[in-house]
Amino acid sequence: MPHIDTGDLKLPDNCTTLQQGLFDAIRSKIVQGYWATASQIPSTRKLAEELKISRNTVSATYEQLVFEGYIESRKGSGFYVSLELPDDYLPEHHSQPTALISSVSLNKNRAFAPGVPDLCQFPLKKWQRYVQIHASRPSILGNDDVQGCHELRQALSDYLSASRSVMCNAERIIITSGAQQALSIAAMATLNSQDTLLLEYPGYVQMDKVARLFKLNKHPIAVHPVTGLDINALLATKAKALYVTPSNQYPMGTTINTEQRLKIIKWAQQNKGWIIEDDYDSEFQFAHRPYTSMQGLAGQIGLDDHVIYIGSLSKVMFNGLRLGYMVVPEHLVARCNEIKDALTGDSPVHMQYALADFIADGELLRHIRKMRRLYKQKHQTITEAIEKHFGANIEIISQASGLHVTLRWHGGIDEETLRMKAEQQDIVVRTLNYYEPDGSNGRDWRGVVLGYGNTSLSDIEPKIAKLAACFAG
Ligand SMILES: Cc1ncc(COP(=O)(O)O)c(C=O)c1O
Secondary structure, eight states: OOBOOOTTOOOOTTOSSHHHHHHHHHHHHHHTTSSOTTOEEOOHHHHHHHHTSOHHHHHHHHHHHHHTTSEEEETTTEEEEOSSOOGGGOOSOSOOHHHHHHHHHHHHHSBTOTTOOOGGGSOHHHHHHHHHHHHTOGGGSSOOOTTOOHHHHHHHHHHHHHHHOOOOOGGGEEEESHHHHHHHHHHHHHOOTTOEEEEEESOOHHHHHHHHHTTOEEEEEEEETTTEEOHHHHHTOOOSEEEEOOSSOTTTOOOOOHHHHHHHHHHHHHTTOEEEEEOTTTTOBSSSOOOOOHHHHHHHTTOGGGEEEEEESTTTTOGGGOOEEEEOOGGGHHHHHHHHHHHTOSOOHHHHHHHHHHHHTTHHHHHHHHHHHHHHHHHHHHHHHHHHHHGGGOEEOSOSBTTEEEEEEOSSSOHHHHHHHHHHTTBOOEEGGGGOTTOOTTOOSEEEEEEOTTSOHHHHHHHHHHHHHHHHO
């Protein structure tokens, strides 16, 4: 629960008694929405010290606020802004920033929210030690290399060549603010406005946003359930670049095999174009060994000059870290650094050093191995729960990998109604339509994406049962 910083709370000048003045001041903060519901308010001792009034006055005021329903007392834990305010005093304005931010972040991480790893499983204590060591090194608190600290680039280079056969060295890696910044830099470094960029459809909306922002001429390539990207349509198209998620197409959960990968690489060569390969969650494959990255495959035949490889720490660590990376051909490094420099300058330095050590000490790999086992179990649990509660009404069309499943059904409830009903049960359902920013192109089935990364094993079945009830009713 967030703690409230009393900030500018002060007693009104003309109050009849201190207790009444304090009561009015706190009530006004709550009623106007500045103190969010469920937040913890300061202890009586702390507030008395801050306002330089007696603790008895604060205690009596809190009692009155509890009595009138503005705050709640929780035994042994303190006082909290009530979840349900008295009807007569609902917040006067609804644009209260703190409340809004906390509800947005909660929404984004709730049951079945896609793209969120199991946040409780991350070895935070260990990570904190790494961060603490580097945050207390004055020598690295200044600016660093805009490309990213060399230690981190070296650690990533070792990791990527070993695990994904990426053709790289530290000089070809650029550290970014999540994969998102890498996508923008890749687009800016290789495409001019009006150049054609091929996008998977349905596809990753965050890339569509980049294309729109830079006014690129975007052209969709269909991704079909189970069979995946329409390779023939792609090969018949001329374009400057293709954005692709070959290991686990987002959101359809299909994969591109080696033969198809080679065809696409040759296509890029013939077009003198680019492949922007987003390898966002390739570490989590449960059914088969992962395919070699497209960049690595291209490297084996001397064509890695046509591939920009992009990865993220959001899935293997946690989204809030906001660290990602790109591996680019040597001749593109300077241009990408120039763009990054103009956009954000260098990345948070002590975090980069902490991450470099975390990887070099084998902690990242240890965590990935543990999470691979857990996500495999979660995938199996959600699959069985869906079969049990939905029966033949729904089918899972995504492969066994990553942190989500993609569901398909025909007729019955529509995607948006299911989403809204689930919302009332505190369940996030991402409609397939969300990944089709230009319309559904006559799709005659319905679909949703459920993320199981941040839903605990024991919660999966009960939540699927609730979702099935929404689906049926
Ligand atoms: C397709 C795809 N690419 C990349 C990412 C990671 O993005 P970022 O590193 O900006 O969090 C995600 C996260 O959900 C994703 O779904």
